[in-house]
Amino acid sequence: xxxVLAVIIWIITLLSVLxxxxxxxxxxxxxxxxxxxxxxxxxxxxxxxxxxxxxAQVGLGWMVWKYRDTGSSSDRATYSHGSxxxxxxxxxxxxxVFISLAVMGxxxxxxxRLHDAPAGSYSVEVVAQQFQWNFHYAGKDGIFGRTDPNLIxxxxxxxxxxxETDPNAKDDVTHTVIAIPEGRPIELILRSRDVIHNFWxxxxxxxxxxxxxxxxRVHFTANRPGKYExxxxxxxxxxxxxxxSFMLVLPAAEHEALMALPQDQFQTRxxxxxxxYELPVYQQ
Amino acid sequence: MSSETHEAVHRHEAPKSFIRKYIFSLDxxxxxxxxxxxxxxxxxxxxxxxxxxxxxxxxxxxKWSILGTxxxxxxxxxxxxPDFYLSLVTMHGTIMVFFVLTTAPQGGFGNYFLPIxxxxxxxxxxxxxxxxxxxxxVGFIVIxxxxxxxxxxxxxxxxxxxxxxxxxxSTVGPIGGWTGYxxxxxxxxxxxPGQGAGMNLWIVSIAIFCIGSLLGALNFITxxxxxxxxxxxxxxxxLTCWAWFTTAVLALLSFPVLLGxxxxxxxxxxxxxxxxxxxxxxxxxxxxxxxxxxxxILWQHLFWFFGHPEVYIAILPGMGATSHILSTFARKPxxxxxxxxxxxxxxxxxxxxxxxxxxxISGMSPYSAxxxxxxxLSIGVPSAVKTFNWLGTLWGARIRFxxxxxxxxxxxxLFVAGGITGLxxxxxxxxxxxxxxxxxxxxxxxxxxxxxxxxMFAAIYFWFPKMFGRFMNERLGKFHFWLTFIGVYCIFVxxxxxxxxxxxxxxxxxxxxxxxxSIHPLVIFVSIAAxxxxxxxxxxxxxxxxxxxxxxxxxxxxxxATTLEWTTASPPPHDNFAGVLPVVYxxxxxxxxxxxxxxxVMQTEPDASKAGSEEVGGNGxxxxxx
Numbered sequence: 001x002x003x004v005l006a007v008i009i010w011i012i013t014l015l016s017v018l019x020x021x022x023x024x025x026x027x028x029x030x031x032x033x034x035x036x037x038x039x040x041x042x043x044x045x046x047x048x049x050x051x052x053x054x055x056a057q058v059g060l061g062w063m064v065w066k067y068r069d070t071g072s073s074s075d076r077a078t079y080s081h082g083s084x085x086x087x088x089x090x091x092x093x094x095x096x097v098f099i100s101l102a103v104m105g106x107x108x109x110x111x112x113r114l115h116d117a118p119a120g121s122y123s124v125e126v127v128a129q130q131f132q133w134n135f136h137y138a139g140k141d142g143i144f145g146r147t148d149p150n151l152i153x154x155x156x157x158x159x160x161x162x163x164e165t166d167p168n169a170k171d172d173v174t175h176t177v178i179a180i181p182e183g184r185p186i187e188l189i190l191r192s193r194d195v196i197h198n199f200w201x202x203x204x205x206x207x208x209x210x211x212x213x214x215x216x217r218v219h220f221t222a223n224r225p226g227k228y229e230x231x232x233x234x235x236x237x238x239x240x241x242x243x244x245s246f247m248l249v250l251p252a253a254e255h256e257a258l259m260a261l262p263q264d265q266f267q268t269r270x271x272x273x274x275x276x277y278e279l280p281v282y283q284q
Numbered sequence: 285m286s287s288e289t290h291e292a293v294h295r296h297e298a299p300k301s302f303i304r305k306y307i308f309s310l311d312x313x314x315x316x317x318x319x320x321x322x323x324x325x326x327x328x329x330x331x332x333x334x335x336x337x338x339x340x341x342x343x344x345x346x347k348w349s350i351l352g353t354x355x356x357x358x359x360x361x362x363x364x365x366p367d368f369y370l371s372l373v374t375m376h377g378t379i380m381v382f383f384v385l386t387t388a389p390q391g392g393f394g395n396y397f398l399p400i401x402x403x404x405x406x407x408x409x410x411x412x413x414x415x416x417x418x419x420x421x422v423g424f425i426v427i428x429x430x431x432x433x434x435x436x437x438x439x440x441x442x443x444x445x446x447x448x449x450x451x452x453x454s455t456v457g458p459i460g461g462w463t464g465y466x467x468x469x470x471x472x473x474x475x476x477p478g479q480g481a482g483m484n485l486w487i488v489s490i491a492i493f494c495i496g497s498l499l500g501a502l503n504f505i506t507x508x509x510x511x512x513x514x515x516x517x518x519x520x521x522x523l524t525c526w527a528w529f530t531t532a533v534l535a536l537l538s539f540p541v542l543l544g545x546x547x548x549x550x551x552x553x554x555x556x557x558x559x560x561x562x563x564x565x566x567x568x569x570x571x572x573x574x575x576x577x578x579x580x581i582l583w584q585h586l587f588w589f590f591g592h593p594e595v596y597i598a599i600l601p602g603m604g605a606t607s608h609i610l611s612t613f614a615r616k617p618x619x620x621x622x623x624x625x626x627x628x629x630x631x632x633x634x635x636x637x638x639x640x641x642x643x644x645i646s647g648m649s650p651y652s653a654x655x656x657x658x659x660x661l662s663i664g665v666p667s668a669v670k671t672f673n674w675l676g677t678l679w680g681a682r683i684r685f686x687x688x689x690x691x692x693x694x695x696x697x698l699f700v701a702g703g704i705t706g707l708x709x710x711x712x713x714x715x716x717x718x719x720x721x722x723x724x725x726x727x728x729x730x731x732x733x734x735x736x737x738x739x740m741f742a743a744i745y746f747w748f749p750k751m752f753g754r755f756m757n758e759r760l761g762k763f764h765f766w767l768t769f770i771g772v773y774c775i776f777v778x779x780x781x782x783x784x785x786x787x788x789x790x791x792x793x794x795x796x797x798x799x800x801x802s803i804h805p806l807v808i809f810v811s812i813a814a815x816x817x818x819x820x821x822x823x824x825x826x827x828x829x830x831x832x833x834x835x836x837x838x839x840x841x842x843x844x845a846t847t848l849e850w851t852t853a854s855p856p857p858h859d860n861f862a863g864v865l866p867v868v869y870x871x872x873x874x875x876x877x878x879x880x881x882x883x884x885v886m887q888t889e890p891d892a893s894k895a896g897s898e899e900v901g902g903n904g905x906x907x908x909x910x
Contacts, residue, residue, distance in 0.1 A: 008769070049704050052700075052704055053704050060696055064683060076883045077614060082618075102657050112716075114650055130567075150571055154568070155569065161566075202717070209646050237459065241366060242796045244797065282799055
């Protein structure tokens with residue numbers, strides 16, 4: 001029985017490790033500036049996890065193999081209540097490894113979250129509502145027009161409650177697709193109309209809740225043009241699973257041209273761009 | 285030696301009538317079994333729900349005509365709709381966490397064995413004990429009712445339904461996940477299906493559950509501190525008792541916070557307060573002008589201040605049982621008893637300072653997130669210490685592979701597998717891609733769900749002979765172990781890679797996103813593994829019921845174990861020790877003592893070399909006056 005258990009534990013360990021090492025199911029290729037450092041930190045962590053997991057399981061298997069009661073001998077088990085020296089050794093070692101990981105794991109976080117978006121960032125207001133994303137672009141003047149929840153009128157496609165009488169709103173455009181320039185820091189100003197949503201683009205290695213009643217400012221830089229799927233990652237109700245949109249990362253010139261368009265032409269152009277860019281090819 | 289006044293308080297005569305003996309019983313043993321039966325019933329509901337979820341995820345859009353018959357609103361024409369799926373998510377989580385993982389380990393086995401293991405005749409407050417079970421039972425009835433009022437238009441439009449806030453028609457239960465984040469859970473039917481009467485009952489049920497758990501926790505703490513028998517010093521207690529005690533302290537400190545939060549949420553929903561609802565919310569072009577100034581994040585703080593200790597409430601008793609059973613069948617003293625006690629305390633203490641790791645990306649201060657992250661990874665240290673000590677216990681052992689031992693070893697394996705990925709999720713940076721993906725359910729199901737359940741399987745196979753005087757069938761038990769052990773790994777390891785690909789939690793379908801297409805074979809694999817593993821549990825249920833009546837007869841101490849529950853009859857008499865309380869002379873795990881006649885020495889065995897009683901200390905019945 002002991003040997004069977006040992007072998008099964010080892011096989012499970014081997015297959016589990018293989019599932020990760022094989023790399024068939026892995027993160028999609030990253031497109032953000034902070035992603036390489038983050039992926040490196042993940043790799044370091046998962047290697048530590050893998051080694052600890054394997055060591056513990058192999059050790060456990062070895063114990064049950066070696067110390068099974070064969071019934072053939074009248075020997076007793078070793079009479080031992082433990083070893084303070086060993087307790088100190090493994091407490092100190094695990095503390096050093098775990099705390100080091102935690103400290104290293106702060107790097108990317110600190111670079112993204114502890115300071116405001118750098119000067120020259122491109123800002124987009126994001127207003128989520130149940131099962132739809134709305135993006136508010138400031139237009140040529142770079143100033144967002146005033147918004148007010150009382151002006152929201154879905155039937156007139158004013159999803160964000162933009163005040164048309166505000167002069168700053170004249171050149172503003174809105175869309176359900178987010179279009180951002182490549183290689184330039186992006187600041188998102190995140191809001192929600194109703195419940196909590198979450199902005200999630202796997203290729204960005206980036207996630208942030210949109211909380212009603214709050215304006216949450218976050219920033220990142222995307223450095224590869226293309227079309228990417230945008231998902232909601234916080235349970236927001238019935239059709240949470242299809243609260244989907246796209247993120248277009250555009251070369252700077254193409255983006256600038258897009259943003260110079262008035263609302264109606266802007267809509268058409270986004271449709272063209274969605275057709276122009278392909279989704280990344282995913283491993284099958 | 286025991287004082288008369290004391291006995292007058294605690295002793296109650298064995299009841300004669302059926303109702304006082306089996307239903308409204310004051311006997312901690314009966315109450316323990318009642319808790320276990322409640323968990324066994326609740327887990328059937330919870331697991332059935334998870335199988336339904338897997339069917340929907342793997343084969344979306346398939347017509348399951350039986351579903352259409354059973355749930356005409358949730359699966360019209362046999363095709364499950366997204367509301368049904370999400371209410372299954374919600375109810376599966378709530379029922380499993382509260383009514384399975386909190387009831388069986390603590391209320392069940394703790395109730396039955398804590399008094400016996402410390403040499404007491406009953407809990408300190410038998411009436412309170414009875415109350416805590418029946419309050420919990422009412423909570424379970426209310427959570428089941430939540431399923432039926434939400435989608436049932438007849439009930440929703442009845443006086444009861446209207447009073448409860450009305451059902452929202454098309455669903456079969458509340459929608460909110462087991463975390464019930466506001467404002468989705470706070471604003472009522474405006475937020476869509478699953479937010480009507482069912483959500484009110486969901487909150488009421490949890491509030492009732494909190495009260496039941498509080499009563500139980502008070503009882504556990506008082507009993508352990510005041511009612512230990514002569515010689516049962518704290519450091520001679522079995523590790524199970526340390527685990528139940530620490531769990532009770534966690535429950536005492538965390539459940540009131542959830543109770544308070546639940547009441548505030550209910551007030552937001554019913555009387556128009558705004559604890560969690562900010563102003564200016566818009567649902568379907570109309571502004572919700574009735575609320576202003578609340579904070580959705582406040583709910584998350586209150587919930588997780590309870591929610592994280594709850595994880596340890598679920599698993600600490602499993603750790604205790606595993607330590608106890610590993611030592612017994614390794615025929616070896618537990619390795620590092622003192623370190624194990626400190627580790628339990630450290631886990632319990634640190635468990636109160638890590639709740640923010642559930643909220644890194646909630647909009648909370650990024651500096652708080654960094655603090656919570658360091659504390660979170662620190663909690664891995666006492667967890668690792670426990671693992672090392674379990675391995676140390678097996679080192680040099682003479683392992684007897686009984687079914688409880690297999691499950692205890694399985695617990696160690698699963699605890700490592702599930703716990704270790706906390707190193708990933710606890711890091712602020714890595715939470716950015718991993719948060720709310722399948723990596724998270726993979727992690728917590730392995731460690732909090734499956735490992736805890738393995739602890740309970742080990743416990744039931746181990747203590748069944750004591751509770752019923754008969755063994756459970758070993759052959760069926762082993763079959764149950766092998767398939768369950770392999771099955772749970774097949775279910776939860778692939779979920780980690782799903783999370784890396786980016787698969788979000790709580791999606792009723794994965795058909796909308798191309799980046800999820802490649803994962804489909806794994807989704808199907810997991811579902812098949814889940815269905816098989818769920819079916820295997822029928823063998824366990826059969827074994828359990830069959831063995832109560834037909835199992836092989838067991839004596840007083842069939843496992844050759846050392847602690848006090850093995851010094852009394854199987855099953856124990858009404859007052860546990862037939863009027864003569866045991867006296868304890870040594871620590872709990874004296875196996876393989878050199879020179880002793882057997883390879884185990886009972887705690888009650890007097891020490892030949894020190895015949896005097898000066899070794900017998902403790903603050904048990906001696907010197908304790910009411």
